[in-house]
Amino acid sequence: MLDLAILGLLHESPMHGYELRKQLATKLGAIRAAISYGSLYPTLRRLQVAGWIIEAGETAAGAEEIPPLTSRRGRVVYKITAEGKERFQELLAQAGPETYDDTGFGVHFAFFARTDQATRLRILEGRRRKVEERREGLRDVLGRAAERLDAYTLELQRHGLDACEREVRWLEELIANERSGRAPQAATPPPDTPERP
Amino acid sequence: MLDLAILGLLHESPMHGYELRKQLATKLGAIRAAISYGSLYPTLRRLQVAGWIIEAGETAAGAEEIPPLTSRRGRVVYKITAEGKERFQELLAQAGPETYDDTGFGVHFAFFARTDQATRLRILEGRRRKVEERREGLRDVLGRAAERLDAYTLELQRHGLDACEREVRWLEELIANERSGRAPQAATPPPDTPERP
DNA sequence: TTGCGATGTATCGGTGCGATACATCGACGC
DNA sequence: GCGTCGATGTATCGCACCGATACATCGCAA
Secondary structure, eight states: OHHHHHHHHHHHSOEEHHHHHHHHHHHTTTTOSOOOHHHHHHHHHHHHHTTSEEETTSSSSSSOSSOOTTOOTTOOEEEEOHHHHHHHHHHHHOOOGGGGSHHHHHHHHHTGGGSOHHHHHHHHHHHHHHHHHHHHHHHHHHHHSGGGSOHHHHHHHHHHHHHHHHHHHHHHHHHHHHHTSOOSOSOOOOOOOOSOO | OHHHHHHHHHHHSOEEHHHHHHHHHHHTTTTOSOOOHHHHHHHHHHHHHHTSEEETTSSSSSSOSSOOTTOOTTOOEEEEOHHHHHHHHHHHHOOOGGGGSHHHHHHHHHTGGGSOHHHHHHHHHHHHHHHHHHHHHHHHHHHHSGGGSOHHHHHHHHHHHHHHHHHHHHHHHHHHHHHTSOOSOSOOOOOOOOSOO
């Protein structure tokens, strides 16, 4: 999941770790707190070893290819490679079960602007299915097992059920929009990393 | 968190691992999927080593103290100890930052029937504070940074903001109830493990 | 000038997940 | 009587990610 998120952000522009974390926090603020450094840096190394990102400055043509705003030693700016972009598309399109849990869905959704419509539809429907299952489970408990649970636990289930129902409705809307061709906004495709300005 | 959840369930009645997992799935169905065996069994061993739970049948007085419904070899029934009950209360009352994240709050809330009112109030208010912070973060992004994000990302933030607002309202109600003395139901205190029937 | 908060990179231990293995049991069809 | 299939049941392994921590630099204000 982190791979996808990081590649996605670096797809928009080169960045160093700290900045990546901040951007991720705003982009995925609705989904998860903030990525931990204990995940971030090892992941960056892994991505680099795999050849999906490189440290900017090593690219070519020597010197200060991307003049950092505050050119301080110690900052490591990463840049996505062509292989990285391929990998990103691969990750975007592939759908395991983890694609539909809270985090997985959120990350995929956050990059929907780079996803083709068929994939968007598939992911939205997969997510809906999953939330519906959760919803049915909660309804069962509230119906059948209600007497065996205390009032607080039941209240928790009720709140969870409400959240599920709302999310399903939200997903229905999004799916309808996708089907009708008009996305939330086909406008504003995010800027791509210019290969050679 | 697992410690708390497992001790809490075993507080209600002795159980073996598989059953524990199922009960946990229904009790915390609104919060999290289901605990993985890869967490469950190591945790059970840890709790046992710490002396908070023991295998039923080892207790005392030899033989078949709790005659299992289907007395099959291989099932390991666990039972909470007196130390375990102390530990449970300790975990219930203590409030680190992780007490207020989604999972932590959910687990605490699920055992509110065993929590004293002051602690309940403290936890509800802590959670509210946390959700409010999240909400403010999302409002900021939707207000200030809106133009820099694509439509899908914005839609995600909007949905997240809505969920935050709803949860805050829900928490407000619960807090008001606690303050006014009438909990959702002071009734139905769950059964305790009988020490000696 | 000193000291503090933001920026920045990095590691470590622990928690929990998903996949997997394996064994028993009751129910069902044949 | 026989196979086999799904539910029950215990257990481990590797991986992903988190939270705490360490440490160093910068800009700014007291």
